[in-house]
Amino acid sequence: MSVNIIAIMILGVGILYLGQYTDSLIEAELESMRSEARLFSGALSEGSVRPVFQISPIPFEDPLEIEAIKPELARKMIRRLGAIGESRIQLFGVDGETLADSHILAGAGGTGSMVHMERLGPTSSLSLNTLFAQSATRFLDLIPMQTNLSILPKEALDDIFAFPDTKEALVGNIATHAWEHNGQIVLTAAAPIQKVKQVLGVVLLTRDGKALEQKIADIRVDVFRVFLGALGITVMLSIYLSGIIGKPLQRLALAAEAVRVGKSSHVDIPDMSKRGDEIGELSLVLRDMTKALHDRMDTIERFAADVSHEIKNPLTSLRSAVETASRIKDEEKRQKLMDVIHHDVQRLDRLISDISSASRLDAELSRDEMETVDLKALMLRLQDAYKKPMRRAQESESDDDFENTAIELSFPDDQNFFIAGNEERLSQVFGNIISNALSFSPAGEKVKISAEKQNDSILIKIEDKGIGIPENKIKTIFDRFYTERPGHETYGSHSGLGLSISKQIIDAHNGKVWAENILSKNGKIQGARFIVKLASI
Missing domain, CATH: 3.30.565.10 (Histidine kinase-like ATPase, C-terminal domain)
Structure with a gap:
């Protein structure tokens, strides 16, 4: 029945919705990171860029005053900016040198040993809801979802001249991308550090898609819940419909088959007229049809018996007259017997003609206009x-x-x-x-x-x-x-x-x-x- 595909249709619609939902989430996150990168680059250009003196390439001339990024100031700002956000912030000079990294804690004055910092993920407790979510995720993971994400070039992250986002930032543009890395989503955004249109460095934001994936997982679990609910309703509806439609139709089909086979002269079609629906009407029609069929069969049997009886009378008279005629020598009596034979033959001819007309009448009447x-x-x-x-x-x-x-x-x-x-x-x-x-x-x-x-x-x-x-x-x-x-x-x-x-x-x-x-x-x-x-x- 068509009701059985409801759950599959809901799952299919949910999967299509998941794809669109994932794309919209990624676009929203990238737009957020673009704004974040623009904000950070503006803050760094104002807070970490200072004038410095550079030896003039011309001998005996005074040193040149130029704008440059102060690494010490930049590290402090990046450490503070990294603490309020979820992104890893890296600052590169135009020569490709790494000036600051929110995941690396430098010693005093920016020198000495450096400590790599990693964010701790949230602790998870094992519960019924968690088990259900994991089961739903494993089930839906079996269905491939097309994300159209490029593979993250991990080795190019520290090379601003090779990584696509930082290459765009070096020419003064803000660039964002969504990547796939080991089956997970990674988002990146790069923006230039500028002073009077001069690019002094590049800030690169890198964010894992765990929060994004959690939102997608939540919606996948919701889709799975709806699917299970629809599946349960479908199963119950199938059982219910099987009881009120399938079994009655099966009973009618078996009764109709018994009529077709004709093992019994009379087969009772189940009376379901009290239902008041189409199956009740079908049972009434089948009962009427079966009754009409039995009546027609009885009529044919009576007609055959009547025909046999009516034909026997002239045949008996005819046989008697023929047998007697062969033994009679008197011509006058023989002529009387021949008249009887002629009369019986005419009677048989008339009877057969009328019987033929009567037997064809039903079919002819059904065709008459x-x-x-x-x-x-x-x-x-x-x-x-x-x-x-x-x-x-x-x-x-x-x-x-x-x-x-x-x-x-x-x-x-x-x-x-x-x-x-x-x-x-x-x-x-x-x-x-x-x-x-x-x-x-x-x-x-x-x-x-x-x-x-x-x-x-x-x-x-x-x-x-x-x-x-x-x-x-x-x-x-x-x-x-x-x-x-x-x-x-x-x-x-x-x-x-x-x-x-x-x-x-x-x-x-x-x-x-x-x-x-x-x-x-x-x-x-x-x-x-x-x-x-x-x-x-």
């Missing part, structure tokens, strides 16, 4: 399709003459009946229901089709004056292979898939279709009514 359909115009075309050909040819252009057809339309003239759907599929639905209604209607009776609007829906009602529907069959007439035909029709002329396909198409349009009986006041069945409900636009 919805368009605006005018139901009034659609019903007028269906009405015209069920007229007898001769009457259709002789009919006038007026749409008000319904005497030549067995279908009567009743649509309000002041209303539009538009829906979003597939006109060809809807024509198949209404054509199938109208065909059934016509087949059950007695001679001379009309099939009535009416429409009305109900809130945001349109209701299409198709009524006939037939024998109605058995009360115990009203809900099963939309099942596959259900057949309930009028007595005048030949058995096997219908596959029993028409209404099932019609319901499937209406469901794909997010509509409803149902049937009911038309009852008289005394409860007698006077016909059947099919109602189709579709969303209006």
